[in-house]
Amino acid sequence: MQTVDVLVVGAGLAGLHTARLLAEQGLDVMVVDRRRSLSVGVRTTGIFVRRTLDDFDLPDAALGPGIRDVLLYPPSRRAPIRLTSDRDEYRVADMAAIYEHARRTAESAGARIHLGVRYIEASTGPVRFAGAEPVVARFIIGADGARSRVARDLGLDVNRRFLVGAEIVHPIASRTTVPAFHCVLDPRIAPGYLGWVIDDGWHTHVGVAGYPDAMRTGVRHLLDAFAADAPGRAAPTGPIERRGGPIPVGGVLKRLVCPAGLLVGDAAGAVSPLTAGGLDPCLRMSELAAAVTVAYLRTGDQHVLRAYDGGALRTRFRGRLLLRGIFAGMRSPAAVEAAVAALRGRAGRAVAARILFGDGSFPDVDQRRRTRSAP
Numbered sequence: 001m002q003t004v005d006v007l008v009v010g011a012g013l014a015g016l017h018t019a020r021l022l023a024e025q026g027l028d029v030m031v032v033d034r035r036r037s038l039s040v041g042v043r044t045t046g047i048f049v050r051r052t053l054d055d056f057d058l059p060d061a062a063l064g065p066g067i068r069d070v071l072l073y074p075p076s077r078r079a080p081i082r083l084t085s086d087r088d089e090y091r092v093a094d095m096a097a098i099y100e101h102a103r104r105t106a107e108s109a110g111a112r113i114h115l116g117v118r119y120i121e122a123s124t125g126p127v128r129f130a131g132a133e134p135v136v137a138r139f140i141i142g143a144d145g146a147r148s149r150v151a152r153d154l155g156l157d158v159n160r161r162f163l164v165g166a167e168i169v170h171p172i173a174s175r176t177t178v179p180a181f182h183c184v185l186d187p188r189i190a191p192g193y194l195g196w197v198i199d200d201g202w203h204t205h206v207g208v209a210g211y212p213d214a215m216r217t218g219v220r221h222l223l224d225a226f227a228a229d230a231p232g233r234a235a236p237t238g239p240i241e242r243r244g245g246p247i248p249v250g251g252v253l254k255r256l257v258c259p260a261g262l263l264v265g266d267a268a269g270a271v272s273p274l275t276a277g278g279l280d281p282c283l284r285m286s287e288l289a290a291a292v293t294v295a296y297l298r299t300g301d302q303h304v305l306r307a308y309d310g311g312a313l314r315t316r317f318r319g320r321l322l323l324r325g326i327f328a329g330m331r332s333p334a335a336v337e338a339a340v341a342a343l344r345g346r347a348g349r350a351v352a353a354r355i356l357f358g359d360g361s362f363p364d365v366d367q368r369r370r371t372r373s374a375p
Ligand SMILES: Cc1cc2nc3c(=O)[nH]c(=O)nc-3n(C[C@H](O)[C@H](O)[C@H](O)COP(=O)(O)OP(=O)(O)OC[C@H]3O[C@@H](n4cnc5c(N)ncnc54)[C@H](O)[C@@H]3O)c2cc1C
Pocket: 009, 010, 011, 012, 013, 014, 015, 032, 033, 034, 035, 043, 044, 045, 046, 047, 048, 117, 118, 119, 120, 143, 144, 145, 146, 149, 164, 165, 166, 167, 207, 243, 244, 245, 246, 247, 264, 265, 266, 267, 271, 276, 277, 278, 279, 280, 282
């Protein structure tokens, strides 16, 4: 039976980045993903924030134009608040190209990536899959998304609080206007979060996310209703793709690591509870995860695992969790209309700009990091 140093379950951004870092350190790394191709089953809009773009070298050709304007719409959609940054704040990625690039860099570093292989379980003995022979792994990394099986099998914490998001993506004719990020705050279509329209230069993404218990007619129905007259939406010029999935917003989980393995990305709850952005932590937190894994496998010293302590990381999320609680509770259109009105003043605009343009979406978890590498 094959033995590997590290088995990474999940070839999303977190799994591929972690695999690459581990392989670069000379470990024997195998990655499995149930998807047959990394360009299918994409779940994310692919909005990268300035801090991620500054800190990691993402392939420029896979990123859309820089976006500096955000328009915040109240439920009435009247008189949106426009916030303009003096620098590019967001770029929307062609995620299939990002995954493909991450795959190539991980493989160049020596990781072996097997697609079309579903992880079944690892509770007892060798790890079992559908689509491949079992393997013995010294260490398992759960990068298998918001509803992680690996987390369950390793006896680690699992996500319990979710938003559910869905979007449609369609090609557009060449752009004639300045790109902008349209955010609609309306609990009737996006309870506890927002509806969005944004484009990457080639496609428009129109999406909604919210708490599933408040989406009585279902997220798909709400998305279609929103998309019918969403602000800033360009006319489709080709086929429509649908994306979506759960977004864990309960904050980083407490128990993330044990001597048999650890969790990264959505599996670790590594998503900003406030903005629901999870792509930055896929890169940022995976660096700490990889460093801890390398140290542990080299020394066999379980004490090094303490550096990957979800309990300590959670304390950095208190403010964001508090604000998430406030957003979650805003279920009446009148209350949201009033909240948006409060943002029109100078102080309100400063708060909104801080959330939308600040550096605090996801904290630095590894004080030693300042590498500038990424998939
Ligand atoms: C609609 C939507 C829009 C979003 N937009 C943004 C955004 O614009 N910006 C942002 O920062 N964040 C966004 N997010 C959040 C962000 O996409 C995620 O936090 C991030 O993609 C998580 O990456 P990951 O690698 O941890 O997990 P995933 O990308 O979910 O990857 C997990 C992988 O594990 C595989 N897998 C799962 N189970 C198994 C198994 N049993 N066996 C083998 N393989 C398995 C899956 O096939 C998948 O490839 C969005 C989320 C949603 C739902």
